[in-house]
Amino acid sequence: MPWDEGLVNSLVYDKPDPAEGRVVSYAHAINEALALALEHDPGVFVLGQGVDDPLAMFGTTRGLHTRFGADRVFDTPLSEEAMMGVSTGAAMNGMRPVFMHNRPDFILLAFNQLVTHAAKFHFMDNGRTNVPVVIWAAIGRGWGSGAQHSQAIHGMLLGVPGLKIVMPSTPYDAKGLLLSAILDNNPVCVFEHRWLMKKDGVVPEGFYRVPIGKGIYRRRGNDVTIVGASHAIELGFQAAAQLALEGIEAEVIDLRTVKPLDEAIVLESLHKTGRLVVVDTAWMKGGLCAEIGCLAAERGYSDLKAPIARVGLPDVPTPAGYTLEQFYYPDAARIAAAARGLVRRTGPVRHT
Amino acid sequence: MLRIRRIEEEIERRYHQDQMKTPIHLVIGQEGTSVGACSVLRTTDLVYTSHRTHGAYLAKGGDLKAMLCEMHCRINGCAGSRGGSMHLIDQSVGMAGTSAIVGGAVPIATGAALAAKMKGEDRVVVAFLGDATTEEGVMAESLNFAALKRIPIVYFCENNFYSVQSPLATRQPPRDIRRWAEGFGLPAVAVDGVNVLAVRHAMADAVDRARSGGGPTFIETPVYRFRAHGGAGDDSKSGYRDEAERMAWEAVDPLHLFAEFLTRDSLLDVSLTQSMERDIAAEIAEAFEYALTSPNPVEDDLYRHVYAD
Numbered sequence: 249m250p251w252d253e254g255l256v257n258s259l260v261y262d263k264p265d266p267a268e269g270r271v272v273s274y275a276h277a278i279n280e281a282l283a284l285a286l287e288h289d290p291g292v293f294v295l296g297q298g299v300d301d302p303l304a305m306f307g308t309t310r311g312l313h314t315r316f317g318a319d320r321v322f323d324t325p326l327s328e329e330a331m332m333g334v335s336t337g338a339a340m341n342g343m344r345p346v347f348m349h350n351r352p353d354f355i356l357l358a359f360n361q362l363v364t365h366a367a368k369f370h371f372m373d374n375g376r377t378n379v380p381v382v383i384w385a386a387i388g389r390g391w392g393s394g395a396q397h398s399q400a401i402h403g404m405l406l407g408v409p410g411l412k413i414v415m416p417s418t419p420y421d422a423k424g425l426l427l428s429a430i431l432d433n434n435p436v437c438v439f440e441h442r443w444l445m446k447k448d449g450v451v452p453e454g455f456y457r458v459p460i461g462k463g464i465y466r467r468r469g470n471d472v473t474i475v476g477a478s479h480a481i482e483l484g485f486q487a488a489a490q491l492a493l494e495g496i497e498a499e500v501i502d503l504r505t506v507k508p509l510d511e512a513i514v515l516e517s518l519h520k521t522g523r524l525v526v527v528d529t530a531w532m533k534g535g536l537c538a539e540i541g542c543l544a545a546e547r548g549y550s551d552l553k554a555p556i557a558r559v560g561l562p563d564v565p566t567p568a569g570y571t572l573e574q575f576y577y578p579d580a581a582r583i584a585a586a587a588r589g590l591v592r593r594t595g596p597v598r599h600t
Numbered sequence: 601m602l603r604i605r606r607i608e609e610e611i612e613r614r615y616h617q618d619q620m621k622t623p624i625h626l627v628i629g630q631e632g633t634s635v636g637a638c639s640v641l642r643t644t645d646l647v648y649t650s651h652r653t654h655g656a657y658l659a660k661g662g663d664l665k666a667m668l669c670e671m672h673c674r675i676n677g678c679a680g681s682r683g684g685s686m687h688l689i690d691q692s693v694g695m696a697g698t699s700a701i702v703g704g705a706v707p708i709a710t711g712a713a714l715a716a717k718m719k720g721e722d723r724v725v726v727a728f729l730g731d732a733t734t735e736e737g738v739m740a741e742s743l744n745f746a747a748l749k750r751i752p753i754v755y756f757c758e759n760n761f762y763s764v765q766s767p768l769a770t771r772q773p774p775r776d777i778r779r780w781a782e783g784f785g786l787p788a789v790a791v792d793g794v795n796v797l798a799v800r801h802a803m804a805d806a807v808d809r810a811r812s813g814g815g816p817t818f819i820e821t822p823v824y825r826f827r828a829h830g831g832a833g834d835d836s837k838s839g840y841r842d843e844a845e846r847m848a849w850e851a852v853d854p855l856h857l858f859a860e861f862l863t864r865d866s867l868l869d870v871s872l873t874q875s876m877e878r879d880i881a882a883e884i885a886e887a888f889e890y891a892l893t894s895p896n897p898v899e900d901d902l903y904r905h906v907y908a909d
Contacts, residue, residue: 293718319718325748330741333707334714340697341646341715360738365704369697373689374680375905377697409906433908 252391261447261482269450277423277451278308278440282346284455285430286316289344292430293320295331296348296384305348306386306445332358332383336366336435339381344430349385351393352401352439358383366435367410378433382426387529388442389479389577394568400561402439403528403535406507412436412460413507415529417481419449421504424458432460441479441529463510465517469497472587473517475540476527477503484527486580487587496591506536514540515548522553523590527583532560554590559583601631601796601855604658606880610888611654611671615832619892620671622684627655629826632854633758634659636799636821637726640807646696646716648709649728653698656728657688660695664883668891675897680905696725702763703729703736706755710742713753713810724810725753732763734777743784743818750815754806755781757820758793764829765840781818793823794854797861824849 264271272280285292299305300313300323313321324331328349335345349355355362366379387400402413412434416422422440429436466481467488474484481502488498499517503510518524524544526537537558544556559578567573608628615624627634634655638647641660649656657667663678670677671685678690686700696712699705709727716723733739734757746753759777761768782788787809791802799821806817826846828835836843862868 291719325741325744327738327741327745329738330707330710330745333704333738333742334711334745337648337697337708337711337713338715338718339711340708341712342719343715345711360701360704361707364701365699365708370908371905372679372682372687373691373697374682375908376691377689378908380908412907 252388255390256443256446259443259446264448264450270453271448272419272451273445274419274422274447274449275307275445277419277449278426279310279312280451281423281426281430282309282312283315285344285346285427286312286320288455291342292344292346293322294346294348295322295324295335297324297326298350299323299348305350306442309348328354328357329361332361333365335381336361336369336379339366339379339435340369340377344380344382346382346384346430349383351397352385352387353396353399355383355385355401356399362435363405363408367408370434371410379435380433381435382429382438383435384438384440386440386442386445389529390570390573391442392568392570395565398566400439400528400530402437402506403530405437406535406539410434411507412505413439414460414505415439415478416504417444417478417502419447419451421458423451424456425460425504427455428457428460431457436460439478443479444482458504461505461508461510463501463503463505463513465499465513466502467498467500469499469521471496471498471521471591472523472525473499473501473514473521474525474527474583474587475501475503475514475517477506477536479529480527480578483578483580483583487583490580490584491587494588496587498587509539509543511543511547514543518544518548519551522551523587524548524552525557525559525583525586525590527578528560530560531563532558533563535560554593557586557590559586601635601858602876603880604631604634604655605855606877607658607664607884608654610884612827612832614888620685621673622671622686623830624671624685624832625652625654625830626825626827626832627652629849629853630655630758630760630793630823632796632858633756633793633799633821633823636796637728637756637803639800640804641694641724641726643694644723645807646694646709646712646723646725647728648696648705648712648725649698650702650705650730650733651686651698651700652730653686653688657690657695661693662688662690662695663693664887665890666690668887669894672891672894673896674891674894675901676894680901681897703733703738706733707738707742710746710751710753713746713751714749717749717752722811723752724807727753727755729755729757730763731757731759731761731768731777732771733757734780735771740784743781743786743816746816747785750813752810752813753816754803754810755816755818756803757781757818759820759822760825761822762825762829762841765835765838767841776820778818778820781820786816786818788818788820790820790822793821794852794857796854796858823854826850
């Protein structure tokens with residue numbers, strides 16, 4: 249897919265300042281995390297379709313199979329459900345598997361094992377067995393891959409007790425959250441974004457962790473809160489820059505983990521701004537947008553100066569081509585328009 | 601086998617009293633496969649099963665009191681009241697996991713065996729499954745992977761010819777399950793499931809193969825459940841299976857066959873049988889009393905162990 253590679257190459261990100269530290273790409277940061285985990289713990293192994301091929305899962309697994317051996321970094325049969333079960337069984341018996349998929353859609357084949365087994369065993373046997381397994385997948389957009397290769401599934405998984413879900417937005421977090429996920433004693437889904445793979449950032453060498461379940465302020469502002477994760481943060485930043493030119497100061501919250509959700513940071517910011525735009529790389533209905541909207545309605549109601557705005561995917565499957573995609577995905581302009589609408593809204597919200 | 605039979609009969613006898621509010625799947629008629637399979641395993645070997653757990657749990661060395669507490673939803677059940685009859689999970693005896701989704705435990709068992717291999721542990725894993733499990737895609741996926749990686753596991757298929765009330769002939773073309781399994785590139789044998797010693801011998805071979813690095817084995821054991829798929833009593837009268845068929849299988853009850861064998865070889869006599877019956881009856885009575893007087897979980901227990909620390 250040359251146009252896809254060209255598209256990712258053409259994305260313009262803010263350049264990190266090398267004076268602040270070593271600069272590497274997002275994909276390289278993931279590669280480092282995997283290598284550190286494999287080095288640090290003999291129980292860690294990496295499996296997935298193509299983890300040892302020349303494409304190397306967007307470069308994230310490059311060189312790992314030669315460095316750590318084919319027993320610890322291996323290709324799998326096209327058996328997503330069984331391999332999810334194998335990962336679960338291995339995790340229940342002292343290993344820390346990292347099961348990688350180059351599209352989230354393939355995880356749907358493994359839902360029985362992920363949802364009904366991996367997420368349940370710790371509870372079902374009264375806490376005696378842990379299931380420290382990482383399920384990794386990268387989603388993209390604008391790659392013409394259509395309805396069956398572009399599904400953001402984190403919304404479907406939000407209601408599954410026992411799972412954790414992280415969605416990093418920076419190279420620093422991609423490394424630190426993946427290391428946290430691998431060391432976590434629960435099943436953790438790590439959803440990356442294809443469009444972030446070549447984004448550069450300051451990433452320390454060596455081992456560090458970013459805590460699971462903690463969001464972070466990426467930008468401070470008093471007028472409106474933009475909350476999201478993963479690539480939505482990039483869009484939120486662009487929107488905030490536009491809004492600043494108009495005199496609207498947006499606060500941008502990067503959730504980093506979408507389950508368990510850092511509710512406190514959302515409510516804290518909402519208390520200050522009174523306005524909330526929730527941005528997601530997935531569908532608006534029944535997912536992260538809906539969950540955070542409900543959080544604000546339940547526990548931040550008295551702070552609301554305007555209705556809650558959602559910016560995500562419409563209730564429509566993903567189209568295959570760039571012709572329709574332009575109407576489909578959220579962008580900075582839509583986020584800015586939503587925020588502007590809340591700030592310029594005349595008249596108070598009626599709390600009756 | 602006698603102990604498992606009597607325990608199952610007592611569970612069945614008491615089931616209508618509604619003190620065990622858990623869906624049960626009795627193993628009566630299939631004790632020979634449970635015991636034959638587990639008799640060659642060590643405590644450190646792991647067993648994974650489907651929803652029909654009682655036989656494997658007891659044969660693997662499970663604690664009767666912990667089992668009955670689990671079935672009465674008491675806090676001191678083997679799974680802290682979270683599992684019930686379908687999830688008699690007990691790591692202390694290697695009853696490592698169960699699934700109420702047919703085939704669900706099969707890849708997990710495969711992964712447990714992969715872990716044992718990767719860690720260089722002297723450990724064999726057994727996945728108990730039924731005839732219907734071989735219809736699940738994940739079963740085929742697991743056999744393929746286990747054969748590919750020479751994983752130390754035994755797939756132990758108790759073919760009792762029914763999935764709930766659906767006969768095998770309406771679900772699979774006329775061919776041996778054993779031969780189907782063999783197609784995945786692993787040794788597959790069929791052995792008479794009502795003959796506990798034959799099951800034990802086949803299992804010993806398979807376990808030896810796994811322990812010595814020879815990889816997986818599939819064992820098919822034709823056997824029959826004398827009771828309904830779930831709940832107490834027989835359901836043959838509902839018409840899904842012939843009573844004559846059930847009676848023909850009851851004529852080769854694995855418990856009676858083994859008792860006859862032992863008696864013939866002068867290893868068993870009336871007084872020994874009576875003493876075993878007495879001991880078992882006393883153990884069962886005590887265990888039920890223990891379960892019925894054990895504490896219930898409290899609300900705080902609900903929120904424990906959703907996540908591991």
